[in-house]
Amino acid sequence: MCGIVGYLGEKDPKEVIYKGLKTLEYRGYDSAGMAILDGEHFRRVRAQGKLNNLWAKIEKDSFSGSVGIGHTRWATHGIPNEANAHPHAVETVTIVHNGIIENYQELKAELAKTGSKFSSDTDSELVAHLIYNQMQSGQGLLEAVFEVIPRLIGAYSILAVSEDSPDEVVAFKNGPPLLVGMGENEMVVASDIQAIVPYTQTVFYLEDNEVAHIKQDSVKFMDTAGVAVKKVPEEVEWNQEQVEKGGYPYFMLKEIYEQPRAVAQAIEPHIDLKNKSVRLAGVGFGIDKYEDLSKLDRDADWQKTLSAFSQVERIFIVACGTSYYAGMVGEYLIERITGIPVEVDVASEFRYRHPVIPKNSLMIVVSQSGETADTLAALRNVKKSGAMTLSICNVSRSSIDREADGHLYMNAGVEVGVASTKAFVSTLALFNLLALSFGKAKGCLETATEQQWIEDLLGAPAQMEKVLAYDKYFDEAGNDLKEYKGFLYMGRGVNYPIALEGALKLKELAYMHAEGYAAGEMKHGPLALIDNKMAVVMMCPQDELYEKTFSNLEEARARGGMVISIGSGVDEKLKNMSEHYLSLPESRWYVNPLLEVIPLQLLAYHVAHRLGHDVDQPRNLAKSVTVE
Numbered sequence: 042m043c044g045i046v047g048y049l050g051e052k053d054p055k056e057v058i059y060k061g062l063k064t065l066e067y068r069g070y071d072s073a074g075m076a077i078l079d080g081e082h083f084r085r086v087r088a089q090g091k092l093n094n095l096w097a098k099i100e101k102d103s104f105s106g107s108v109g110i111g112h113t114r115w116a117t118h119g120i121p122n123e124a125n126a127h128p129h130a131v132e133t134v135t136i137v138h139n140g141i142i143e144n145y146q147e148l149k150a151e152l153a154k155t156g157s158k159f160s161s162d163t164d165s166e167l168v169a170h171l172i173y174n175q176m177q178s179g180q181g182l183l184e185a186v187f188e189v190i191p192r193l194i195g196a197y198s199i200l201a202v203s204e205d206s207p208d209e210v211v212a213f214k215n216g217p218p219l220l221v222g223m224g225e226n227e228m229v230v231a232s233d234i235q236a237i238v239p240y241t242q243t244v245f246y247l248e249d250n251e252v253a254h255i256k257q258d259s260v261k262f263m264d265t266a267g268v269a270v271k272k273v274p275e276e277v278e279w280n281q282e283q284v285e286k287g288g289y290p291y292f293m294l295k296e297i298y299e300q301p302r303a304v305a306q307a308i309e310p311h312i313d314l315k316n317k318s319v320r321l322a323g324v325g326f327g328i329d330k331y332e333d334l335s336k337l338d339r340d341a342d343w344q345k346t347l348s349a350f351s352q353v354e355r356i357f358i359v360a361c362g363t364s365y366y367a368g369m370v371g372e373y374l375i376e377r378i379t380g381i382p383v384e385v386d387v388a389s390e391f392r393y394r395h396p397v398i399p400k401n402s403l404m405i406v407v408s409q410s411g412e413t414a415d416t417l418a419a420l421r422n423v424k425k426s427g428a429m430t431l432s433i434c435n436v437s438r439s440s441i442d443r444e445a446d447g448h449l450y451m452n453a454g455v456e457v458g459v460a461s462t463k464a465f466v467s468t469l470a471l472f473n474l475l476a477l478s479f480g481k482a483k484g485c486l487e488t489a490t491e492q493q494w495i496e497d498l499l500g501a502p503a504q505m506e507k508v509l510a511y512d513k514y515f516d517e518a519g520n521d522l523k524e525y526k527g528f529l530y531m532g533r534g535v536n537y538p539i540a541l542e543g544a545l546k547l548k549e550l551a552y553m554h555a556e557g558y559a560a561g562e563m564k565h566g567p568l569a570l571i572d573n574k575m576a577v578v579m580m581c582p583q584d585e586l587y588e589k590t591f592s593n594l595e596e597a598r599a600r601g602g603m604v605i606s607i608g609s610g611v612d613e614k615l616k617n618m619s620e621h622y623l624s625l626p627e628s629r630w631y632v633n634p635l636l637e638v639i640p641l642q643l644l645a646y647h648v649a650h651r652l653g654h655d656v657d658q659p660r661n662l663a664k665s666v667t668v669e
């Protein structure tokens with residue numbers, strides 16, 4: 042989720058790149074940097090943190106050249122410090138990169154053997170080394186890039202410059218977007234359209250495995266074998282609303298793409314990185330819950346939370362819609378780690394069914410908006426019974442956030458699309474941390490388990506990025522899906538609520554009939570629905586229930602259903618059983634839901650988009666349901 046801008050032209054590259062990066066800052070703001078030609082060299086300036094920090098360093102500087110590249114980073118490999126900030130330079134070669142080089146460990150080992158020295162922990166720096174080494178054999182920048190591309194496995198978009206040919210930029214990509222804007226004797230190349238449109242509306246979209254050789258007054262496109270590709274520029278129309286959408290056609294799509302960061306932001310305040318352990322911050326039992334986290338006595342606060350959690354003998358999770366499905370995942374997580382009995386309810390039922398709330402119960406209410414009327418009413422009812430309450434909200438100081446005894450924030454950032462996406466994954470991440478916290482409070486969590494869990498959670502955003510990079514496969518599957526009369530989404534265990542969420546997304550966005558089912562329930566009724574007009578979307582990751590889920594898939598297949606399966610890694614068996622097999626990175630069972638939901642959201646998005654629906658504002662729905 043990094044942002045990239047490059048410029049060749051008569052304007053000040055520093056200004057153009059800075060303004061461009063500013064519009065892309067939502068993509069990442071761990072660090073930023075630029076490299077601009079100054080005399081014979083590319084002068085590189087980088088800063089940790091937001092773009093303002095970089096600007097403070099270069100605002101007064103002037104650069105003599107007319108070419109530069111810049112980057113705003115969202116860390117995947119290597120912590121967000123200045124050394125890991127882009128651009129990365131190796132002698133005369135400088136690059137910026139968005140994406141993940143999956144075979145970086147292999148490449149790094151190989152480069153180390155031949156004496157390369159690394160100045161960062163990133164996968165990106167390797168690309169600069171590879172290009173530089175190639176150029177040592179007398180090749181130009183473009184030729185070197187052609188040699189390096191076949192060596193890279195993963196998703197990437199890259200800009201490269203060299204002091205040996207300082208008047209050119211080479212851009213290439215596989216996965217994340219890259220566009221070249223062609224102005225009057227100037228070129229702007231960027232990861233997003235909004236960095237380009239202030240200068241020109243004539244734009245070329247690079248396809249995967251294409252290379253652009255860019256000079257101030259010309260651009261040539263080639264495939265990775267160097268064969269010229271004829272491209273026709275597009276004239277883009279642009280308005281303020283599109284700027285706010287960050288170049289995405291819909292807020293929802295933007296929010297889907299923001300999910301890796303949403304997860305990182307949700308867990309960041311609550312993790313002790315040094316010890317790889319959970320330490321919830323600012324839950325607020327027994328202290329003012331709005332205390333500024335930076336002023337908080339973290340240890341005292343955490344001890345209070347642990348002491349409150351240690352009393353808990355029963356948990357009720359109450360929410361609506363997508364938040365309710367997140368709560369169901371919470372149930373699986375908490376019960377499995379802690380053995381504390383958990384009940385999950387939709388708020389509209391819970392509030393009227395006179396639930397029995399035993400002593401030492403904790404109610405967890407989940408609400409993105411913090412204003413959902415049924416959830417708020419359920420919270421108020423339970424508060425009267427004297428039970429302890431904890432909210433998980435995205436909107437700070439919303440009614441539910443204010444009224445619950447303790448709170449956690451999703452920290453997903455503003456969610457505009459009516460269909461909830463990033464708030465869902467943030468909540469799943471928080472339930473992982475809550476489950477670990479209850480485990481600690483009850484003394485039933487082993488340190489090694491906790492450390493592994495935290496490591497996996499910290500790695501989840503990068504895995505989510507990988508899933509997003511393969512959106513085009515979800516789009517293809519979406520194209521077939523729109524012809525079907527009905528949909529059954531199925532899964533087992535922790536994947537079952539994800540099936541429910543996938544079906545909800547399709548219903549609300551595409552207005553198509555979709556049901557979520559526990560896969561084991563299929564033979565108790567829904568199997569009768571299956572024929573060749575029915576699509577079956579099966580969550581089938583490699584977990585302990587894999588074989589059982591696979592049998593359910595065979596049953597559906599035998600009745601003629603069109604199968605879309607979502608599994609982990611290379612799974613030929615599953616692939617052979619499916620019209621579309623959507624492969625996710627291999628991960629542990631508690632991380633799987635964070636990955637699985639992305640293809641389901643994108644499937645629903647693509648079907649709805651192809652049907653011409655307003656994805657951000659589906660008919661009959663509203664973002665915050667403040668009425669019963």
Ligand code: F6R
Pocket residue numbers: 361362363364365407408409410411412413416459460461462545549664665666
């Ligand atoms: C579905 C969706 C809704 C909400 C539900 C609860 O995409 O957005 O189902 O999840 O209305 O809303 P909150 O979380 O604001 O209480």
